[in-house]
Amino acid sequence: MSNATFVRPAQFYISGFSNVPHAEYFYVFLCFVYMVTFLGNGLLLSVIYLVKTFHTPKYMIVFNLAFIDLCGSTAFIPKLLDTFLFDNRYIVYEACLSYMFFAVFFTHVQSWTLVIMAYDRFIAICFPLRYHNLVTKRAIAAMLLFAWGFVVTLRASAVGLIDRLSFCDSVVIQSFFCDYGPTYRLACNDASLNSIMAKLAIAVIMCLPPILIVLTYICIAIALSRIASGKERLKAFQTCTAHMIVVAVFFLPLLSTNIIVQISSISTNTRIINSTLTYTIPPLLNPIIYSLRTEEVLIWSKEQPTNPWPIVLET
Structure with a gap:
């Protein structure tokens, strides 16, 4: 290793909880x-x-x-269970970088998917006569592809910057996965670019999307205030409730956890529990919210036959 430009460890060690009794139940x-x-x-x-x-x-x-929720949970939870429930806390360097990319990648894509949802509701309420011209399958596909491409570029750049760091001393990551911040802070050379990239990710993923969503709902509120009938306003507002609940479930825990970490010192165990629930609970709730709060899904479910195996019985 003496002739190497960068010192890369063979493995990292993910610390997880410290001195928490019965953590296996979590x-x-x-x-x-x-x-x-x-x-x-x-x-x-x-x-x-x-x-x-x-x-x-x-x-x-x-x-x-x-799809994002399914992939994100699959990339995150099984490896988490393997790490702590089966005590496989050592992870090789290359696997750690891959884990670092995929564990958070889908959460970042979800952030911008919620912005695209807000755009759909904004056009539907503010420009209803132009909805079918502006919100087309091709337009939505282009927005989604752009969101995926943008997040891939941002996340790959951030993870790629880890590869220019040297890890001379500790290889113990004080987190519950190969978290970006706790990992680059272990470096013994200049990590200023990594710090800038982390702040850029926070701005682009956690700050800009909710600001855009709030702006769209301000425009929606202004448009609804011009509707004379209160019944029409309520009906239009109800088309946004599922999206508003999903936005609240996703952004409120994410923003509150990161703000608390920035402005005060909390224990590693508390931060791990908050962050874990922030990454895992929204994908659990999202399909439930859209099944219970979306009119089309409710109508479709009521139209289904009570017999759960109609095709088998018909044959």
Whole structure:
């Protein structure tokens, strides 16, 4: 290693909780969360794919959200359970970088998917006569592809900067996965670019999307205030409730956890619990929210036969 430009460890060690009794029950709970998340999002994906009624631009976004939730939970929770429930805390350097990319990547894509959802509601309420011209399958597909490409570029650049760091001393990551911040802070050379990239990610992923969403809802509120009938205002507002709940479930824990970490010192254990729930609970709740709060899904479910195996019995 003496001739190497950068000192890369063979493995990192993920510390996780420290001195927490019966922590295994928390991981069992996460296992339950993953199973419900997998079933809920898998069912929502199947319904949208199989039922032609849902082959619309709006449900392209919902499909993308469910797919992100499914992939994000799969990238995050099984490895978390393997690390702590089965005590495999050592992770090789290259695997750690891959884990670092995928564990947060889908959360970042979800952030911008919610912005695209806000755009859909904004056009539907503020420009209803132009909705079918502005919100087309091609336009939504282009927005979603741009969001995926943008996040891939941002996340790959951030993870790539880890490869220019030297790790001379500790290789113990004070987190519950290969977290970007706790990892680059272990470096013994200049990590200023990594710090800048971390702040840029916070601004672009956690700050800009909710600002854009709030602006769209201000415009929606202004448009609704011009509607004379209170019943019409309520009906238009109800089309936004599912999106508003999903936004609140996603952004409020994410922003509050990061703000608390920045302005005060909290224990590592508390930060790990808050961050873990922030990454795992929204994918669990999103399909439930869209199943219970979206009129089209409710109408479709009521129209289904009570017999759960109609195709088998018909044959």
